[in-house]
Amino acid sequence: MKVGNIVILANLGELKVYEAKPRDLEAEAGIKPENVKLDLIHDRNYLASHQKLHEVLTDQAGQFKGGSQERGSFSRGGIAEKHTIEKEIEESVLREIAKDVSQIITEKNTAVYLAIPETIHKRVTERMQPQAKEKVVKIVEKDLMKTDKTELVDLF
Template identity: 70%
Template sequence: MKVGNIVIVANLGELKVYEAMPRDLEAEAGLKPTHVKLDLVDEKCYSESHKKLHEILTDQAGRFKGGSQGRGTFTQGSIGEKHTIEQEIEEDVLRELAKDISDIIIQKSAPAYLALPDMICKRIVERISPDAKAKVVKTIEKDLIKVNKTELPNQF
């Protein structure tokens, strides 16, 4: 990792962007470009992934079209809510996360290092734009969102 590179750590709930800055005068002069410290540049929170399912859905069937109880007949219409809502919320967050990562990498136009949890890493990397993917130097399949920024350069 060199001065000017960016480090992006993320999971389904949070995204942090760090920029490698010179740690000492020798690094600033370009003599030791690998002596870096990370400064937090941007941070995002994805609140949809933090919500509990009972906060979004109810246990009432509601009034949906299709059901009729007139004249002694009963036809069952739609009497429930979506069963795939958890997957849809996760897909929305993954899509938004991949878009944000792509935008940051293209905007900074510097080599990038990514750290994503192993359960979502492949799904996010395949959604990143080709221009941004070309600038990714290394991807780690670990959740490093809570790791201290002083220890992050050692992970890459």
């Protein structure tokens, strides 16, 4: 990793972008460009992924009872439907992550290192723009969000 490179960490709840800055005068002069430290330049939380399902949906039945209400008989219909809202929220967050990562990569004209958890890695990279994928030097399939930034330099 050299001065000016970008490190992007992402998971379903958060996105962090670090830029490699010189740690000492030798790195700043270009003599030892690998002597870098990471400075946080962008941080974003994806609030939709933090919400509980009961905050989004209610368990109250709607005003339409359903079922058969013919003369002389009444059958109870289903009062709720199966919701796929969890998958829809996850897909929405994945699209946002891919869009944000692609935008950051295309704005920066430097090498980019990316860390995304293995569970969502493929789904995020599939949604990224092709020109953004080309600038990624290394992808680590781990959730490094809680890793100390001094250890991130060694990982990349």
